[in-house]
Amino acid sequence: xxxxxxxxxxxxxxxxxxxxxxxxxxxxxxxxxxxxxxxxxxxxxxxxxxxxxxxxxxxxxxxxxxxxxxxxxxxxxxxxxxxxxxxxxxxxxxxxxxxxxxxxxxxxxxxxxxxxxxxxxxxxxxxxxxxxxxxxxxxxxxxxxxxxxxxxxxxxxxxxxxxxxxxxxxxxxxxxxxxxxxxxxxxxxxxx
Numbered sequence: 001x002x003x004x005x006x007x008x009x010x011x012x013x014x015x016x017x018x019x020x021x022x023x024x025x026x027x028x029x030x031x032x033x034x035x036x037x038x039x040x041x042x043x044x045x046x047x048x049x050x051x052x053x054x055x056x057x058x059x060x061x062x063x064x065x066x067x068x069x070x071x072x073x074x075x076x077x078x079x080x081x082x083x084x085x086x087x088x089x090x091x092x093x094x095x096x097x098x099x100x101x102x103x104x105x106x107x108x109x110x111x112x113x114x115x116x117x118x119x120x121x122x123x124x125x126x127x128x129x130x131x132x133x134x135x136x137x138x139x140x141x142x143x144x145x146x147x148x149x150x151x152x153x154x155x156x157x158x159x160x161x162x163x164x165x166x167x168x169x170x171x172x173x174x175x176x177x178x179x180x181x182x183x184x185x186x187x188x189x190x191x192x
Contacts, residue, residue, distance in 0.1 A: 011053075017043040018050055022064035027102035031061060031110045058112045065103050065116045069093060069124045074131050082132050083184025087176045090152045094160050095172075101160045104153065108161075121149050132187050140191065147186040151179055 021042035025034040036057055040047040054060035070093070077085050094100055103120075106113030122145075129148060130141035155175060158167035167175075 014043075014045060014049060015053055017045065018053060018060070019064050022060050023099050023102070026061065026064060026106060027098050030102075031057075031106040031113055036060070061106070061112055062116060065099070065106070065113070067100060067103060067120055069120065071124050071128050074128055079132060079188060080184070082187055083182070084176055084180035086128070086148065086187075087152070087179045087183055088172070090156070091172050091175060094156050101156070104156055105161055108157070117153075121145065125149060129187055134188060135191055144186050148183050151182055151186070155179060 018039065021039045022034070025039045025042060028034075029038070034057075036047050036050050039060070040050050043050075050060060054063055069090075072085055072089050074082050074085065103113065103117060107117035108114070122142075125148060126142055126145040129145035133141040133144055135141070135144075155167065158164045159170075159175070160168075
């Protein structure tokens with residue numbers, strides 16, 4: 001007798017279809033214009049099923065925007081290279097996954113989106129800052145993570161959301177060359 005994995009439950013397939021449709025719809029329409037009805041139509045289900053699984057639009061957005069930044073392990077990176085590694089990593093993430101850009105768009109226009117961005121960055125970027133932060137004082141790593149986020153998110157808005165011609169056209173290596181020293185300073189320089 002061979003062991004087989006159990007067949008996926010229909011509810012799992014329905015949830016997956018809803019989340020896929022929601023990610024696509026939020027990316028295309030933004031949070032404000034995306035509707036439960038449109039998401040349900042895209043998923044091929046009744047809108048009541050969306051409400052059953054996620055409660056409301058904010059609950060659906062929170063589930064659909066759960067995002068793993070796949071942060072690099074900075075323990076294996078020379079301290080003086082952490083800024084370049086992080087900038088390169090974030091540029092690759094923005095370019096690989098439109099969900100992150102959609103999340104950014106929603107984050108600047110909607111409180112639920114802003115809270116989701118804060119949560120993701122706090123859980124995923126703050127530990128990286130803590131790993132290289134030279135300050136033993138509590139809270140310093142969090143301050144440094146916020147400064148890094150200001151640079152990364154500022155470039156992301158300019159390059160991927162607003163698409164300012166100089167930022168959008170700049171080769172990735174040039175963006176890294178400009179931003180990496182600032183990110184590096186935020187992470188590892190002696191606090192002012």
